[in-house]
Amino acid sequence: GAGVSQSPSNKVTEKGKDVELRCDPISGHTALYWYRQSLGQGLEFLIYFQGNSAPDKSGLPSDRFSAERTGGSVSTLTIQRTQQEDSAVYLCASSLETNSPLHFGNGTRLTVT
Amino acid sequence: AQSVTQLGSHVSVSEGALVLLRCNYSSSVPPYLFWYVQYPNQGLQLLLKYTSAATLVKGINGFEAEFKKSETSFHLTKPSAHMSDAAEYFCAVSVSGTGFQKLVFGTGTRLLVSP
Numbered sequence: 553g554a555g556v557s558q559s560p561s562n563k564v565t566e567k568g569k570d571v572e573l574r575c576d577p578i579s580g581h582t583a584l585y586w587y588r589q590s591l592g593q594g595l596e597f598l599i600y601f602q603g604n605s606a607p608d609k610s611g612l613p614s615d616r617f618s619a620e621r622t623g624g625s626v627s628t629l630t631i632q633r634t635q636q637e638d639s640a641v642y643l644c645a646s647s648l649e650t651n652s653p654l655h656f657g658n659g660t661r662l663t664v665t
Numbered sequence: 666a667q668s669v670t671q672l673g674s675h676v677s678v679s680e681g682a683l684v685l686l687r688c689n690y691s692s693s694v695p696p697y698l699f700w701y702v703q704y705p706n707q708g709l710q711l712l713l714k715y716t717s718a719a720t721l722v723k724g725i726n727g728f729e730a731e732f733k734k735s736e737t738s739f740h741l742t743k744p745s746a747h748m749s750d751a752a753e754y755f756c757a758v759s760v761s762g763t764g765f766q767k768l769v770f771g772t773g774t775r776l777l778v779s780p
Contacts, residue, residue: 556708585766595709595755595770608767643708647766654766656701656708 554578556657558644564663565634573629573660577646584627585647585654586619590640598642601627602650634664667692667758671771679779684728684743686774688756691737697759698739699768700730704752712754715739726750751778 557576565571577584586598597611601621609619616635621627631638641661645654672687690696697716701709713724720732730741739756753773760767 583766587768592772594772595757595768597767597769600767645708651766653711653714654709654768656710658706658708 556644556646556655558642558657558660560660561658562661562663564665567636567664568633570630570632571634571662573631573642573662575627575629575644575646575657577625577627577644578648578655579625581646581648581655582624583647583650583652584621585645586627586629587643587645588640589643589659593640595643598629631662634662636664638662639664667696667760667769669698669756669758669769669771671754671756671774673774674772675775675777677777677779678746680748681745684741684746684750684776686741686754686756686776688730688739688741688771689737690739690756690758692758698730698732699757699759700724700728700739700741701755701757701770702726702752703755703773709755712741746776746778748778748780751776 559574584601588596599609599619603624604621616632619629641659643659645656647654668691670689699714700712703709713722715722715732723729728743753775755773756771757768
């Protein structure tokens with residue numbers, strides 16, 4: 553596809569369940585980012601991948617959050633034992649190189665009931 | 666630490682009027698600054714960026730922003746608003762020393778355009 557693809561677009565889950573959010577970056581983009589957009593909080597950096605490694609995961613809110621990237625392409629953000637405060641839009645972005653412009657996906661809207 | 670402040674969570678203008686969205690930054694080193702736009706149910710799209718070249722930066726859709734070091738500002742302007750400009754706008758600063766685009770975003774300004 554032409555852009556960054558995220559799935560699912562919407563996810564409703566019960567408190568305590570685990571969820572997986574997927575990001576397909578633009579083909580050939582080496583850098584991949586996860587951000588979280590919460591009401592009243594704005595956009596927060598979560599984690600950055602260069603290739604398959606994550607040099608900076610300082611934005612992950614707790615050890616319930618983890619992410620991986622395989623084959624230098626698809627990335628999965630996993631949230632274990634979801635809490636209501638995890639409700640937010642999770643945005644993925646990729647860039648061709650480290651300092652190239654970011655291209656954002658449309659996000660996954662997560663609602664924890 | 667770098668930060669940005671966007672003044673006004675909502676800005677309303679009439680179609681054809683000047684658009685001015687304010688952004689002030691805090692940075693101990695020369696910053697890289699960005700404006701992004703987000704249309705409903707979509708991701709963010711880069712409007713323009715400042716990376717220490719020309720202080721007046723022109724972006725897409727007729728927007729421009731001027732970097733003013735003395736005022737620590739990077740306000741976004743457009744001479745004449747169009748209905749299609751209605752969206753949320755985010756100012757962001759890149760955290761220096763990371764070697765990558767770790768962006769710190771403002772809380773956003775929603776632009777409303779009336780006919």
